[in-house]
Amino acid sequence: MGIKVAKFGGSSVADAIQIKKIKDIVFADDDIKYVVVSAPGKRFSEDTKVTDLLYLCRTHIEHKLAYEQIFQVICDRYLSMESSLGVDVGMKEELAKIRENINAESSVDYIASRGEYLNAKLIAAYLGFEFIDSARMVKFSDKGRFMEDRTNEEIEAVLKDVDRAVIPGFYGSRIDSSIKTFSRGGSDITGALIARAMKADVYENWTDVSGFLVADPRIVKDPRPISHISYKELRELAYMGASVLHEEAIYPAKVANIPINIRNTNRPQDPGTMITSEPAELEGDQIISGIAGSKDFTSITVYNSHMIGQKGFIRKMAGILEDHDVTIEHIPSGIDTVSVIVNNKIIDGKLDEIVEEFERQLKPESVDVAPDVALIATVGVGMAARTGTSAKLFTALAEAGVNIRMIDQGSSEMNIIVGVANKDFEKAIRAIYEAFVG
Ligand code: ASP
Numbered sequence: 001m002g003i004k005v006a007k008f009g010g011s012s013v014a015d016a017i018q019i020k021k022i023k024d025i026v027f028a029d030d031d032i033k034y035v036v037v038s039a040p041g042k043r044f045s046e047d048t049k050v051t052d053l054l055y056l057c058r059t060h061i062e063h064k065l066a067y068e069q070i071f072q073v074i075c076d077r078y079l080s081m082e083s084s085l086g087v088d089v090g091m092k093e094e095l096a097k098i099r100e101n102i103n104a105e106s107s108v109d110y111i112a113s114r115g116e117y118l119n120a121k122l123i124a125a126y127l128g129f130e131f132i133d134s135a136r137m138v139k140f141s142d143k144g145r146f147m148e149d150r151t152n153e154e155i156e157a158v159l160k161d162v163d164r165a166v167i168p169g170f171y172g173s174r175i176d177s178s179i180k181t182f183s184r185g186g187s188d189i190t191g192a193l194i195a196r197a198m199k200a201d202v203y204e205n206w207t208d209v210s211g212f213l214v215a216d217p218r219i220v221k222d223p224r225p226i227s228h229i230s231y232k233e234l235r236e237l238a239y240m241g242a243s244v245l246h247e248e249a250i251y252p253a254k255v256a257n258i259p260i261n262i263r264n265t266n267r268p269q270d271p272g273t274m275i276t277s278e279p280a281e282l283e284g285d286q287i288i289s290g291i292a293g294s295k296d297f298t299s300i301t302v303y304n305s306h307m308i309g310q311k312g313f314i315r316k317m318a319g320i321l322e323d324h325d326v327t328i329e330h331i332p333s334g335i336d337t338v339s340v341i342v343n344n345k346i347i348d349g350k351l352d353e354i355v356e357e358f359e360r361q362l363k364p365e366s367v368d369v370a371p372d373v374a375l376i377a378t379v380g381v382g383m384a385a386r387t388g389t390s391a392k393l394f395t396a397l398a399e400a401g402v403n404i405r406m407i408d409q410g411s412s413e414m415n416i417i418v419g420v421a422n423k424d425f426e427k428a429i430r431a432i433y434e435a436f437v438g
Helices: 016-027 050-062 068-085 091-103 108-127 148-159 187-197 231-239 247-255 313-323 351-362 389-399 422-436
Strands: 004-008 032-037 165-168 171-174 179-181 202-207 228-230 260-264 273-276 290-303 337-343 366-379 404-409 415-421
Touching: 004 016, 004 187, 016 032, 016 068, 016 108, 032 108, 032 187, 050 068, 050 091, 050 108, 068 091, 068 108, 091 108, 108 165, 108 171, 108 179, 148 187, 165 187, 187 202, 187 247, 228 231, 231 247, 231 273, 231 290, 231 366, 247 260, 290 351, 290 422, 313 337, 313 351, 351 366, 366 404, 366 422, 389 404, 389 415, 389 422, 415 422
Parallel strands: 004 032, 004 202, 032 165, 202 260, 228 273
Antiparallel strands: 171 179, 260 273, 290 337, 290 366, 366 415, 404 415
């Protein structure tokens, strides 16, 4: 018998219908010992997540506005779930207590955390599992710093004699017992922490998609699902804008070498995506694992015909950017040129000053600014083993009429990043997908 931790995200626990699905999933697998839940998410696209409603209550209180109507919407959701699931967790009293605490001006973290707390109470009763409050196990210092080792020990101590439990995600408590939440989407982190402490064989992350896709389905029609990907490759894709999992959730699973399996609550028959430390065995002619990208970068290229002999050139460029509080995404360079790629949002309002400073301190022959650059990463450990991968990529872009403004290949040969004009972004992704996946 193994141990699995199953975390169910907001849309998987949005109402009684969804919660019934998770019962089938959990009861079909005796290895699922610990169930971590989010607050109820959206039931349909115009719906509002309970966590957002709770934050909204708090904003109203801050501005001394009446929040009762919003709180009532939350109460109605939980009371209707309690009755549809046919359980009695004393929801009315729980809600009255929370209202009392809100009136006594509880912290924003306390208010936001109640979505997960109430949902875990309900789901524990419905599954017949024990409810274990994360506030007992997930620990933060009094200054709010997450205490990794202490949390690991507390989880182990509390859960070691518990057969099957439901645990609320997203929050824990400071040493002084006050509630502290992770950043938004943080239930993923709670699940990974439980998996790590309990030495789970698998961390199942149940959501509303059947895992990751090789490319964004809004750009490529019916992209192929990724059945297996390594943490490293995923990190590259996440950095370039692909998102499903909270970034910080990967770390605890990775250090404990626990595979993460992304699954779909609405299609439990789908195997989803498996994320492991080891890269997957390549299937057939598969070379790449995924394509991801983001728009809106600026490239600043400094040209100087004697650059190669100059000391400290890049250090000075980096220093100027640091003085302006600008982080660098990439530094592609040629014999007489060095470019820096920065995010438009970060450089907004500072560009002219930075270019002036480059001209003053570096005395270059020219400085070229290309705004509106999109970056696209083609990722896959399989690329390192194959010759001709970059040729294939560049040919595909040339044939699609896409001009490449920048190329950056990581030394691990696990990814090739190209910079193209924003307007060519979608076209370029489709061309790369066609060339490698077809
Ligand atoms: N309910 C929280 C949020 O909406 C945390 C989570 O669902 O992971 O951000």
